[in-house]
Amino acid sequence: MQPNTPPPAAPEHSESELLAIRREKLDGLVKAGVDAFGGRYDTTHQPGALKANFEENLTVSVAGRILSRREMGKATFFDLGDISGRMQCYLSKSDVGDEAYAQFSGLVDIGDFVGVEGFTFITKRGEKSIHIKKLTPLSKALRPLPDKWHGVTDKEIKYRQRYLDLISNDRSREIFVTRSKMVAAIRNYMQERGFMEVETPMMQDVPGGAAAKPFETFFHALNQPMFLRIAPELYLKRLLVAGFTQIFELNRNFRNEGLSRRHNPEFTMLEAYWAYADFEKMADLVEGMICHLAENFCGGLKIEHKDEEGNVTKTINLARPWKRARYTDLLKSIDPKWYDYSPEERKARAKELGVEIGANFEDYEVTQHVFERLIEAKQFDPLYVNHCPKELVPLAKQNAEDNSIVDVYELVINGQEISPGYSELNNPIVQRERLEHQAGEETQKIDEEFILALEHGMPPAGGIGIGIDRLIMMLTGAESIRDVILFPQLKRKD
């Protein structure tokens, strides 16, 4: 409202010297008649984009944050940067005059936003640069930037003050730019194949579509509890009933569970349904999509993960066709007699294999733990695990020939579940039984409105979910889900 009024001075005892000095410089700018927190500034290029498509002797107007400076008496070099990258600028006293140069030297800091007008040139050392004719301070930074060389390494600062991480760490910037492009490409991929994007409720009366603890909230106008969705599934299926044949939703789910390197309570999921398709057709769709992303953004189907020093730690080969294998065959590859044992023998064998087994585990859980530890965790190249036992996936269609298994796949890449796919259950009678069975265990309510919709008839359909965060991790080589989520959940700090 009143940019030319200096803000009131903070009490001295609580303000560090660094901040005090910057406040003084701010006052200096204001006294010189400069709008220290300025307004519109028309630019011709972004700094990083200009450098990437460089031409000499171009008249340009560029704005950005000063990221480093090299002062040499009557001339100064500094780097101007934003999300696009950085570009060197050259400012000399003879170009802008004594007064403007003194103002820059004395009152403009690393961290400040400035706009520059001038022309492009290449320095003696070969650096693409802007020769400044006019410099305009655009916004004063009252706090210093992180270390110019190391950037932010403290994980807590990195996540709580993500902007500092993004200003100072190239790698973080790259990951989030890539993520954004990939998400856009996923939407295009689906739309080009006839899928329509829809939006269904995130606030639900009955949280369904997955077995997870929901976050609860309260809706005052209706005087009733509400839940953040754990999955959009039951609403998307209502749309299949409505006659939509190809739909997807790409948005957030919320699960009230633990945090880990692979889990964030709010995470992004692509869910898609395709009427008259089955889980195999969905697998083809997913395989095509992930390869499309790798080819466009990762330079090919070989994905290399690297450590801090840049050494390759693992290579994921996405070459098609992807391996498809039955759940039971995979377990037989661990122990050919696995399914010949009694449940007690299986428990003993699992422990022998070094897998921790809880005292109260059901037989299928013992098998599932062996699967997770000895197959999934070691599987880096894509593997479609299909025909899983029905206990693991109670909402999918049972196999026509063997009712102990269901028609689903679970896609494993990078040692993680990336995507499940189903031939969807569309029999309302069986669906009710399954939900009641589940509700009995979990003391959950049944979504009667959903059953009502199914009773009106839902076409046979294939469905998928893709954990977008984990997919981005796999494709960018991020080791933690926090490195692909801009603002991951952290405990509040008082």
Add this chain to the structure above:
RNA sequence: GCGCAGGUAGCUCAGCGGUAGAGCAGUUGGCUUUUAACCAAUUGGUCGAGGGUUCGAUCCCCUCCCUGCGUACCA
């Protein structure tokens, strides 16, 4: 929830019973094609919080907070 590691200057880190150090950033001076610019000088710390042991605690012990990793939970 449990286990392990960590929290020291604005940032990156060293010190680990004798009262706090470096590099960068900052400040002052010099330098008109530098780029982790350079040269010289210099400011800056309730050593995460609270309690205890000790003549003396950043350092040892206890409790708590925050972070990371692992584990548990997790269709």
